[in-house]
Amino acid sequence: MVQAQPPMSEPLLTLNAMHTHIGQFHILQGVDMVVPRGGVSALLGRNGAGKTTTLRTIMGLWPASQGSIRFDGKEIGKLTTPAIAQSGIAYVPESMAIFSALTVKENLYLAAREGEMDSVRLEWIFGFFPALKKFWNYPAGNLSGGQKQMVAIARAIVEPRKLLLIDEPTKGLAPAIVHNLIAAFRELKTTDTTILLVEQNFSFVSALADHVAVMDDGRIVHAGAMRDLAEDQKLQQRLLGLSLDSHQ
């Protein structure tokens, strides 16, 4: 079901000349990026390009040393991580960071800041992650890698959020689970939620994303429609070092 979307001309997130230092290392060197409202935007790039740092800087986990981060019309660059989360951004880190000593239910309960979890929304989540219902009262640390990823994503969407930042959700997952994730993200695309996805799996991204930005050496080196990049193998080769075989 498609929800009414605000005009795509109003970006949900705008990064402007964003720099991030970690210790003595200058990781992000002036990131300019726009994430339109609605749909899936992908952030690609080789290892070490600065994709994870970009997500962490948006979340305030590493402070931006320069530049601005505007989200939903407000500057969030100087806010604390909890304030950024409360403004409507959910984060699924690469490590998943589920609370392994807590049950699946407790993991999701903590993410529901409004109080009680919405049973209708939970059933909707169970619809594409049925394993979560089965393991509802099970310690999350005892789940498989794919199930942990389901918990991490479910935690991010247990309440409606304007923007999901998801870091490499397919890493280490079996192909069957990746297919489940594609279905789940397609379902999420039908809601008001915007997704910014960092991925190495080009097939996964090209199946989902509407927009793409490519990073290299802490900067955005390409931005445009995903369809254009997916159809242009020379551009893929130049930006990502991908050969045709790598995403067959």
Next chain:
Amino acid sequence: MHPSATTATPVTATAPDALPQVPHDIAPLLLVPLLALLMLPLVGSLPIWITLTVAGLAMGMMIFIMASGLTLIFGLMGVLNFGHGAFVSVGAFTATLVFLPLRGWLEVDSLLLNLGVLGLAILLAMLVTGILGWAFERVIIQPVYGQHLKQILITTGGMIVAEQLINVIWGAEQIPLPLPASFRGAFLLGDAAIEKYRLIAVIVGLTVFAVMFLVLNRTKIGLLIRAGVENREMVEALGYRIRRLFVLVFAAGSALAGLGGVMWGLYKETLTAAMGGETMVMIFIVIIIGGLGSVGGCFIGSLLMALVVNYAGFLAPKLALVSNILLMITVLLWRPAGLYPVAQH
């Protein structure tokens, strides 16, 4: 269907079908009864064994009360608080503000009256140490978050200052703290003598453990603490201000140390400004044995250490001096991160 399209209702139990068994790690839970049973033939006398075991359990409960707050402080906040012992001393000395003026009531052989005075002393001690803990976190700890070396230096300094302040306020002499009349003496269980105060210590320790267990497992703030011990950053990314949780846990941990100080002071029947500092080695050992950040592990570690010290003191008194260190080495050889590790720093 879009989830927001229909009316939200609170979630009730969602019964899973064909749920696999949750693997429970029960091996550490068996250590305490196994140790006790193993010592029975070595001690050779059932009455002596009962006396030693109850004494060990009582001592373990008191150590647990003092250590439980510190394990949460370290687990959640990553703070190496070498000044935790100061709250033990302050708690014990604060209790004298109740015990000394009400000395007459303590001499009356009335369990109700004596428990009332003890309860009042505990309340005051926990209140004072809780407030001091809150101030300590704000003034001393906040500037050194994430800097372990500075934490060790500044908290050790804080403990020295606290001890000297106690000397200034209460004097440098030892303060005798006799047990209330109805807590003195022992019950006879056959030929075994079980001191009344040790039973009270066991009851208080079990109560503290039960309350902590309930708070940590049945309340949202408890879940946040458990989640924060595992991954502070993710708790913040979920939108919770973990610094507020830090202050709360630090104050609660300090108040528990104050409670432990009251119980320990009555157990020793003498107060000195250094008594808190002297317990720090034991406290650190049980926290390491239990696994950083684990209240359950701290509970088992406390009982294990106290039982080992008591049995060793009877069977091989010279070994008693190093028994707690040997216990720690043995546990860490078996489980290098402690019995139930949860903290990831």
